Structure formats: structure tokens, C-alpha cells
Amino acid sequence: MGVRKGADAIGKRNTEVAKRAGKGFIPELRVYGDGDMAIFRFLTDEPLDVDFHEIRDTSISKYPIFTYCKKDEGDSDGYCENCDDNVPLRRMFMFWAWVDKILHPIPDEKGEWEKTTIGSRQMFAEDRNQVVLIKKKFGRGASIWNQFAEPYEMNGTWKDRPFTYKRSGGKNDINTSYTLMPLDKSAIPEHLIDIMGKLPSLEHVAKGEVERLPDFSIQAEGDEESQEETQTAKKATKSRPAKKSEDNDEPDVTVELPE
Numbered sequence: 366m367g368v369r370k371g372a373d374a375i376g377k378r379n380t381e382v383a384k385r386a387g388k389g390f391i392p393e394l395r396v397y398g399d400g401d402m403a404i405f406r407f408l409t410d411e412p413l414d415v416d417f418h419e420i421r422d423t424s425i426s427k428y429p430i431f432t433y434c435k436k437d438e439g440d441s442d443g444y445c446e447n448c449d450d451n452v453p454l455r456r457m458f459m460f461w462a463w464v465d466k467i468l469h470p471i472p473d474e475k476g477e478w479e480k481t482t483i484g485s486r487q488m489f490a491e492d493r494n495q496v497v498l499i500k501k502k503f504g505r506g507a508s509i510w511n512q513f514a515e516p517y518e519m520n521g522t523w524k525d526r527p528f529t530y531k532r533s534g535g536k537n538d539i540n541t542s543y544t545l546m547p548l549d550k551s552a553i554p555e556h557l558i559d560i561m562g563k564l565p566s567l568e569h570v571a572k573g574e575v576e577r578l579p580d581f582s583i584q585a586e587g588d589e590e591s592q593e594e595t596q597t598a599k600k601a602t603k604s605r606p607a608k609k610s611e612d613n614d615e616p617d618v619t620v621e622l623p624e
């Protein structure tokens with residue numbers, strides 16, 4: 366099956382990879398600073414376990430680009446050009462999640478983050494209220510996955526409580542580690558149940574067939590004044606048309622918004 370190799374095929378693939386590097390419309394769960402901590406909820410009990418090729422090409426992006434391995438895809442006849450080129454494979458897992466806040470140990474420059482006390486520590490809360498993808502490597506000996514699997518083994522679900530996800534280690538610290546901690550059990554808020562019903566399939570996202578989220582960023586923009594989010598959120602979803610990302614003229618999303 367090596368026939369597709371050659372300048373043309375490689376050129377085509379590079380364009381493909383470059384295109385993908387420029388996207389990233391679906392945000393991921395990330396904590397950047399030492400001691401930063403996300404407060405989030407899982408939105409699914411069915412994570413995806415998937416092989417990606419890790420492409421490192423600094424002429425395209427300074428970050429590695431993960432591309433779905435086509436080997437197991439029905440319509441590619443088991444052919445994957447990245448396998449053919451020996452591009453390293455990474456086993457990864459994916460979840461949908463909802464990030465409430467990111468807590469920081471230090472305030473932001475503008476002073477917009479709200480002071481919060483966590484235990485005995487003072488933190489600064491950056492509101493997020495957004496759907497994100499959790500997309501992580503399994504880690505050595507599946508160490509990262511095991512952290513995520515633990516609460517499910519204990520409780521039979523990931524959805525029955527919020528969690529914290531904390532970073533220990535600064536920007537370029539090679540010993541940076543992350544800790545997942547369950548918080549107290551609490552019912553999943555209704556507006557999240559609403560959102561869960563509208564999430565695209567993780568498999569489509571992994572394959573790059575879905576590159577944007579439908580618009581359910583109900584509280585992410587605007588109405589922070591209301592705590593009765595369920596009512597207003599539902600109304601907002603119905604009356605507001607799907608929002609497009611500002612800065613692109615890409616063809617429309619492959620996701621269909623439920624009416």
C-alpha cells in the first residue's frame with residue numbers, strides 16, 4: 366500500500382496537518398501555572414480509548430499535533446500513511462467535561478479573578494463555564510489513566526460529583542505532575558444534563574470530523590447575574606442561533622444543532 370507515497374501525497378498530508386494545527390476549536394482541559402487547579406465535572410461515563418499519531422514538526426506548530434490513526438478505520442482499508450511513515454503512536458483517552466473555574470494561587474494582572482479560600486489557602490478564581498475535551502496520554506504504565514479510572518472503580522460513574530485537577534510544576538518543569546481529586550458527591554446541574562444531550566460523539570472528534578462545538582456556551586457569555594441558570598439557559602439555547610467562531614471562513618460545522 367506504499368503507492369500513495371511520493372511528493373504529492375506528502376505535500377497533501379502536510380497541508381492536512383497544517384490545517385489541523387491551525388484549528389483547535391474545541392478547547393481542552395488545561396492548567397498552565399504551578400498550583401493552578403481546575404474545578405470541573407465529567408460529562409460522560411464513556412471515555413474514548415484511541416490511538417493517535419504524534420507529529421512533531423516545528424515548521425507547522427511548536428506543539429505536537431495528534432492525528433487519528435486510520436488503521437482501524439473502515440474506509441481506509443487498514444491503510445494509514447502515518448503508520449507507513451513510522452510516525453509514533455500514542456494511546457490516549459478522551460472525555461467530555463465542563464470546567465467551572467480555574468483557581469490560581471496568584472491573582473491576574475487586571476485583578477479580575479475573585480478571591481476564594483480553599484481550605485486554608487487563598488486562591489483566585491477565574492470563571493470558565495465551558496465545555497472542554499479531556500485528551501490525555503495513558504502515561505507510563507497507564508499511570509495517568511489509572512488516576513482517572515479510580516473514581517469510576519469506586520463509584521461506578523464519573524458524573525456524580527465535581528473534581529479538581531491540579532498542576533504541580535511550572536511552565537517548563539519536566540517534573541510537572543497533575544492530580545485528580547474527587548470532591549463531595551452532588552447532583553449534576555440541570556443545564557449540564559441539557560448540554561450532555563448535545564455533545565458530539567468523541568469518536569467523530571477524534572477523527573477530526575467534528576472540529577467545533579455546538580453553541581451551548583450559555584453562561585460562558587453574559588448572564589452571570591442569574592443563579593437560576595436552568596430556566597434562562599433553556600430559553601437562551603432556543604432563541605439564540607448557532608454562533609460561529611469569529612475569525613474564520615471555514616465551511617460550516619459538521620455538527621447539527623438540535624432544535
Ligand SMILES: [Zn+2]
Nearest residue numbers: 434435445448
Ligand atoms: Zn496509523
